Amino acid sequence: GAGVSQSPRYKVAKRGQDVALRCDPISGHVSLFWYQQALGQGPEFLTYFQNEAQLDKSGLPSDRFFAERPEGSVSTLKIQRTQQEDSAVYLCASSLALGDTQYFGPGTRLTVL
Amino acid sequence: DQQVKQNSPSLSVQEGRISILNCDYTNSMFDYFLWYKKYPAEGPTFLISISSIKDKNEDGRFTVFLNKSAKHLSLHIVPSQPGDSAVYFCVSGSQGNLIFGKGTKLSVKP
Numbered sequence: 001g002a003g004v005s006q007s008p009r010y011k012v013a014k015r016g017q018d019v020a021l022r023c024d025p026i027s028g029h030v031s032l033f034w035y036q037q038a039l040g041q042g043p044e045f046l047t048y049f050q051n052e053a054q055l056d057k058s059g060l061p062s063d064r065f066f067a068e069r070p071e072g073s074v075s076t077l078k079i080q081r082t083q084q085e086d087s088a089v090y091l092c093a094s095s096l097a098l099g100d101t102q103y104f105g106p107g108t109r110l111t112v113l
Numbered sequence: 114d115q116q117v118k119q120n121s122p123s124l125s126v127q128e129g130r131i132s133i134l135n136c137d138y139t140n141s142m143f144d145y146f147l148w149y150k151k152y153p154a155e156g157p158t159f160l161i162s163i164s165s166i167k168d169k170n171e172d173g174r175f176t177v178f179l180n181k182s183a184k185h186l187s188l189h190i191v192p193s194q195p196g197d198s199a200v201y202f203c204v205s206g207s208q209g210n211l212i213f214g215k216g217t218k219l220s221v222k223p
Binding site: 004035040042043045102103107 | 117149154155156157158159162202204206209210211212213214215216
């Protein structure tokens, strides 16, 4: 079937604007992860869901970042009052279960002006 | 502090030769490692993994070696092909979420 998809692929926001990034995981995958990849760095963990439960949000950099997965499938990462340091590629990954191979989407490149 | 370190940002090799990508880690509790490969404008894709109960895992042209005492692992690609040109991430998977190194950009020249 289809892999992990993310939308939009590119987002330009003015500083202070709110943004919402969408992730469609592979069907049937219980675990869903969000990562942030800054320029020249490796991806860094933000948060993890098992079905609709957000079990780990230790990587979220501030309370401006919020993620949800209300029906245990599609997930949305929301960033409020965006700042320039939020500019990065946001990657979503899903796996059958925690500890299984994670499959990544193509990412959303966010640029905050 | 980087828990997974890839000290070579780039590597260039000739087609047909061996590519060796290195990685060091700091946490002795890490017991499962992966290599992911990333092409531009795509997400990382899983390549190969190794558990700490092994010191070698081979899959076709790709072999990963783990030296637990030195907290070092390496990825060998033999023979290297131009299609292998990508960024390679060394990853610890010991904690559920993945901990990535900064990546090494491999260029394989025809």
